[in-house]
Amino acid sequence: AEPALAARLRAAVDGKAKPPGSLGRLEDLAVRLGTIRNTEAPRADKAVLLLFAGDHGLCEEGVSAYPSAVTAAMVATLLAGRAAASVFARSVGAEIRVVDAGVTADLSDHAGLVHAKVRSGTRNAAREAALTPAEVGEALERGAAEAARAVGDGADVVLIGEMGIGNTAAAALLMHRLLPAPLERCIGLGAGHDEAGIARKRDALARAAARTGATETFEVLAEFGGLEILMMAGAALGAAAARRPVVVDGFIATVAALVAVRIRPEARDSLIFAHRSAEAGHALLLETLGASPLLDLGLRLGEGTGGLLALPLLRAAAAMLSDMATLEEVLAGAA
Amino acid sequence: AEPALAARLRAAVDGKAKPPGSLGRLEDLAVRLGTIRNTEAPRADKAVLLLFAGDHGLCEEGVSAYPSAVTAAMVATLLAGRAAASVFARSVGAEIRVVDAGVTADLSDHAGLVHAKVRSGTRNAAREAALTPAEVGEALERGAAEAARAVGDGADVVLIGEMGIGNTAAAALLMHRLLPAPLERCIGLGAGHDEAGIARKRDALARAAARTGATETFEVLAEFGGLEILMMAGAALGAAAARRPVVVDGFIATVAALVAVRIRPEARDSLIFAHRSAEAGHALLLETLGASPLLDLGLRLGEGTGGLLALPLLRAAAAMLSDMATLEEVLAGAA
Numbered sequence: 094a095e096p097a098l099a100a101r102l103r104a105a106v107d108g109k110a111k112p113p114g115s116l117g118r119l120e121d122l123a124v125r126l127g128t129i130r131n132t133e134a135p136r137a138d139k140a141v142l143l144l145f146a147g148d149h150g151l152c153e154e155g156v157s158a159y160p161s162a163v164t165a166a167m168v169a170t171l172l173a174g175r176a177a178a179s180v181f182a183r184s185v186g187a188e189i190r191v192v193d194a195g196v197t198a199d200l201s202d203h204a205g206l207v208h209a210k211v212r213s214g215t216r217n218a219a220r221e222a223a224l225t226p227a228e229v230g231e232a233l234e235r236g237a238a239e240a241a242r243a244v245g246d247g248a249d250v251v252l253i254g255e256m257g258i259g260n261t262a263a264a265a266l267l268m269h270r271l272l273p274a275p276l277e278r279c280i281g282l283g284a285g286h287d288e289a290g291i292a293r294k295r296d297a298l299a300r301a302a303a304r305t306g307a308t309e310t311f312e313v314l315a316e317f318g319g320l321e322i323l324m325m326a327g328a329a330l331g332a333a334a335a336r337r338p339v340v341v342d343g344f345i346a347t348v349a350a351l352v353a354v355r356i357r358p359e360a361r362d363s364l365i366f367a368h369r370s371a372e373a374g375h376a377l378l379l380e381t382l383g384a385s386p387l388l389d390l391g392l393r394l395g396e397g398t399g400g401l402l403a404l405p406l407l408r409a410a411a412a413m414l415s416d417m418a419t420l421e422e423v424l425a426g427a428a
Numbered sequence: 429a430e431p432a433l434a435a436r437l438r439a440a441v442d443g444k445a446k447p448p449g450s451l452g453r454l455e456d457l458a459v460r461l462g463t464i465r466n467t468e469a470p471r472a473d474k475a476v477l478l479l480f481a482g483d484h485g486l487c488e489e490g491v492s493a494y495p496s497a498v499t500a501a502m503v504a505t506l507l508a509g510r511a512a513a514s515v516f517a518r519s520v521g522a523e524i525r526v527v528d529a530g531v532t533a534d535l536s537d538h539a540g541l542v543h544a545k546v547r548s549g550t551r552n553a554a555r556e557a558a559l560t561p562a563e564v565g566e567a568l569e570r571g572a573a574e575a576a577r578a579v580g581d582g583a584d585v586v587l588i589g590e591m592g593i594g595n596t597a598a599a600a601l602l603m604h605r606l607l608p609a610p611l612e613r614c615i616g617l618g619a620g621h622d623e624a625g626i627a628r629k630r631d632a633l634a635r636a637a638a639r640t641g642a643t644e645t646f647e648v649l650a651e652f653g654g655l656e657i658l659m660m661a662g663a664a665l666g667a668a669a670a671r672r673p674v675v676v677d678g679f680i681a682t683v684a685a686l687v688a689v690r691i692r693p694e695a696r697d698s699l700i701f702a703h704r705s706a707e708a709g710h711a712l713l714l715e716t717l718g719a720s721p722l723l724d725l726g727l728r729l730g731e732g733t734g735g736l737l738a739l740p741l742l743r744a745a746a747a748m749l750s751d752m753a754t755l756e757e758v759l760a761g762a763a
Contacts, residue, residue: 110505111512112493112619116733117706117726158447166758170445175753177446184747185740284447371452389724390741391452398451405520405740406725412519418510423501 102127105414110423118387122365122410129338129363130249134415137338137407140187141243142252142397143328144171144178145236147195147321149259150217154297156262158285161214164258165198171256171396172205178254178396185404187252189397192239194232195320196257209235215318218266218301223318229311232320233356236327237334244335250407251332252340252367253325253349254397258284261372262294264348266301266317268374271310271351272381276302281344281373282393310355325349330356333363338407340400343370343392347378354382365407368392368399437462440749445758453722457700457745464673464698465584469750472673472742475522476578477587477732478663479506479513480571482530482656484594485552489632491597493620496549499593500533506591506731507540513589513731520739522587524732527574529567530655544570550653553601553636558653564646567655568691571662572669579670585742586667587675587702588660588684589732593619596707597629599683601636601652603709606645606686607716611637616679616708617728645690660684665691668698673742675735678705678727682713689717700742703727703734 102124107113114120126135146168152161170176171191174183182189192207193200197214200206211231215223224232240251261283268279280295305316314323326349332339333353341350341364353360361382368388369375379386387403437459442448449455461470481503487496505511506526509518517524527542528535532549535541546566550558559567575586596618603614615630640651649658661684667674668688676685676699688695696717703723704710714721722738 109512110502110510111729115619115706115727115729116512117728119725119727119737163758166761167445169761170753170758173753175445175751175757177444177451177748177752180747180751181744183751184744284450371450387725390454390722392450392454393452394446394450402454402741402744406737409516409519409737412515413512416510416515416518417512418505418508422510423498423505426501426504 098131099124099128101133105133108419108421109413110418110420116413119406119410119413122406123414126338126407126411127414130336135411137250137411139247140250140252140404141248142178142182142187142189142254142401143192143239143243144189144254144256144397145192145194145321145324146256147319148197148214148257149263149319150215150223151219151262151297152259153217154219155293156297157259157283158290159258161197161258164196164256165200167256168196168200168206172203176396177394177398178401181398181401185401187401187404192324194324207239209239211235211320215320218317219297222316224315226311226315229314229323232323233327236324237331240328240331241335244332244337248337250340251328251337252397252400253328253346254342254400255321255325255345255395257319257321260319260321260345262298263317263319264322264345265298265374267313267322267348267352268378269302270308270313271355274377278377279374314352322349326352329353329364330360333360338365339363340403341366342397342400343368343395344372344375345395347375351378351382367403433466434459434463436468440468443754443756444748445753445755451748454741454745454748457741458749461673461742461746462749465671470746472585472746474582475585475587475739476583477513477517477522477524477589477736478527478574478578479524479589479591479732480527480529480656480659481591482654483532483549483592484598484654485550485558486554486597486632487594488552489554490628491632492594492618493625494593496532496593499531499591500535502591503531503535503541507538511731512729512733513736516733516736520736522736522739527659529659542574544574546570546655550655553598553652554632557651559650561646561650564649564658567658568662571659572666575663575666576670579667579672583672585675586663586672587732587735588663588681589677589735590656590660590680590730592654592656595654595656595680597633598652598654599657599680600633600709602648602657602683602687603713604637605643605648606690609712613712614709649687657684661687664688664699665695668695673700674698675738676701677732677735678703678730679707679710680730682710686713686717702738
């Protein structure tokens with residue numbers, strides 16, 4: 094049934110009141126939304142951004158320009174509706190669910206937060222494995238459960254995003270070992286660094302990489318973490334299993350998407366890449382995944398901000414399929 | 429006061445709870461919206477797409493793959509809310525005002541249409557001047573009046589778009605003479621052509637260009653038309669004069685923007701280029717205007733569709749300025 098549906102969707106798009114192909118990538122997006130949802134009339138109305146927060150033991154090595162405490166502070170800002178993602182979500186009409194995947198601080202009294210903490214931050218991957226195999230499994234499962242809950246609540250689209258000081262460092266290690274790619278090509282400026290800072294980050298990541306030769310997916314995940322990245326991967330798998338499009342944000346979310354695809358290759362079909370990040374490793378990562386993001390705006394913030402900005406494109410593509418007249422109807426009117 | 433405002437806006441953006449520069453082009457967009465509106469808290473809530481429709485005498489020469497009657501049929505489809513622009517406008521929350529700038533058919537009984545017809549289509553520019561100088565002035569004035577009316581009705585943002593069979597041909601002639609650029613570099617496939625069709629279009633445009641040596645802006649406008657292009661230019665001038673951002677759609681709207689800038693260079697400051705069209709001449713046109721559009725999605729439909737898809741980016745940028753916490757606030761909370 095799948096090839097027949099894709100062909101029917103393409104024919105529907107081609108038959109709309111416009112020169113063939115004149116809506117460019119929106120046309121492909123419409124066909125993809127239909128095949129993912131397995132319907133000729135996909136919707137992208139209710140969108141839920143699952144925003145996972147976690148801390149990283151690697152921060153002890155000075156891999157970030159910001160202290161770990163900023164993760165908890167940004168969670169509070171997100172819950173107060175005043176972070177970049179909060180503002181963009183209101184602007185485009187999406188719901189955000191902030192999930193404590195593994196923030197170091199005790200956030201148990203934060204109302205509105207989804208409490209799914211696996212542990213208080215990862216261990217320092219420069220010195221030991223960031224997570225146990227059991228913690229890896231738990232993080233993936235809790236991520237999938239959050240996606241299932243969002244779908245159960247009516248989400249047409251699931252967006253994945255993250256907040257976690259130090260998480261470009263963990264993401265670089267995962268990319269290095271899973272792609273694989275030379276470590277140097279996976280390391281970028283993250284939230285920003287001076288020369289000494291980036292040297293510190295490079296040195297710490299080289300030590301973490303030298304500590305283990307792991308290449309098998311689950312071993313790599315345990316060695317380097319992090320909890321918010323694994324929960325994003327789990328959420329992508331859960332949403333894909335429920336036939337919902339998964340809107341993937343920037344560099345770190347794309348590493349999570351890579352993890353999901355390594356665990357279940359058919360999940361790739363449900364991934365929609367929102368934007369090309371300014372973070373150094375993203376281009377290579379996207380190329381390997383055969384992904385060409387919808388937006389290219391120089392973003393490098395995370396929080397799912399790129400996904401939120403791409404959401405209106407999904408809605409427009411879906412609306413085109415459902416609501417637009419056919420050329421035949423228009424020409425009949427003209428006759 | 430202007431430089432001081434721009435500096436204050438940049439400082440406000442830099443002070444937000446994010447790594448400096450991490451929202452990329454959204455940051456520049458926020459600063460531009462503020463300077464255009466002359467405020468530190470710009471909004472982009474109420475958006476009005478002024479969609480001007482007109483016909484072209486050049487169609488007698490076979491410059492389009494579609495007959496002129498399609499213009500009127502598409503106007504009816506727009507008014508019925510079933511064209512691409514209608515569907516996208518509902519999806520992003522924008523109002524469309526369809527303006528009869530110069531459709532050949534008599535549309536006087538169409539409810540919901542703005543009746544501003546200057547004449548029933550332009551004259552055939554391959555044989556004579558498309559418009560009289562008086563008709564040029566009238567079209568520009570009526571376009572400006574529509575923008576003023578939209579602003580009077582509370583528009584924060586004005587989008588310009590068009591519908592007109594044959595209008596890539598007229599736009600190519602305007603670009604050729606006003607930029608100036610070799611005619612060949614200004615001609616594209618428009619709504620689509622086979623080899624014989626594009627040869628017919630090239631031949632007709634070569635004859636139109638050979639008919640007149642005009643290079644002065646108003647003379648060029650009279651020689652080639654068209655009415656919807658001139659009304660878009662007028663609307664851009666009117667909105668710019670009222671300090672509203674003007675969202676410019678694809679190739680034809682950008683030619684109208686060029687006309688506006690040639691008439692009043694300072695209008696350039698109010699133009700926001702929405703998307704890079706797949707139509708051949710657009711890249712050179714954008715380069716000359718120093719414009720780098722927000723989106724690049726392979727669109728080549730017109731109707732203001734690219735502008736509508738870019739609108740959520742303006743709203744997000746404005747919301748960032750107004751609603752996002754400062755880094756100072758977040759760090760104080762973390763301390």
